[in-house]
Amino acid sequence: MAYTRTFGEVYGHPEGSWYHNRDDLRAAGLHAERQAGISGTQREGTDAIVLSGGYEDDKDYGDIIVYTGQGGQKEGKQVDHQSFSYRGNAGLVKSQYASLPVRIIRGAVPKSEHAPAKGYRYGGLYRVVSHWYKVRDDGFQVCQFLLVKIGSFFDTEDVIKMFPERNNDIEVETFSSGPPAQRVPTAVNKIQRRATVRNNIKTWHENQCQICNTIIELPIGPTSETAHIRPLGTPHNGPDEEPNALCLCPNDHLRFDHGALYIRDNFEVVDSMWKTTIGSLRVHQQHRINIDYIRYHRNHWFSSGGVP
DNA sequence: GTCCTGCCTTAT
């Protein structure tokens, strides 16, 4: 049974869920590996890690975690150096730079107050905020990662400053962040959107809004939204194809979806509340927009079908 | 594609 790597929450497996063993974790889609602590690759990043007390340099403060990388061990003892270019370690570095959320799973560690008594418990999403080499007393260097729980009260910059001396362990005063928000399982019929359509639109327009030319910059890089001209949902049932899609910023996406903006046959963009032309839809040679969908959108919001 | 290594396990 293949494992699908998912970043972030996994449907049906909320924070606090308990699992009997590593095979069950894998079957749930929470962690790929049956033994290794890090589920991830250099290319994709790391989606989950397990804390089972296998590395003595780990520290679990609850919302803050110092996690040791993989490698260099034989029969549970450190016998060699570790490297950030190795497997899961490289995956955690990737996750840090791409701001990917990492699922924390805790195994039964007798001396940890955050660990379950037995089995494994999913402990929520964390962000990798820093990494460094620690030189142990025995001379071996190990990879270390600093993780902070997403939504916790800890400020990332403050936490990084708490670990200035990276070869020594420190005392961290932890406090409760309160119980996580209640989860309710739901079942819906969700429209499946084609990734290729989204990718093409984003690539062609380089994430630049076709109306206002804005590019939204996030830590993971430039971002845009793929808007459908004739909506996909009932009763419109538009097609999920490039000719029915636009590359928009979140603001213009919302305006367009609610009829605050519409587009003329000559691609002029009109503010429907002020009745003013605010610009012209930027086009790209490979992105063939079907004028019928533009007309459908106008027709939907303005029954005359023409310009109001 | 094949082969090899090592794994924060698990059951005996």
Next chain:
DNA sequence: ATAAGGCAGGAC
């Protein structure tokens, strides 16, 4: 304590 164990990832 220890042997068995499957598989992902990496090398080729």
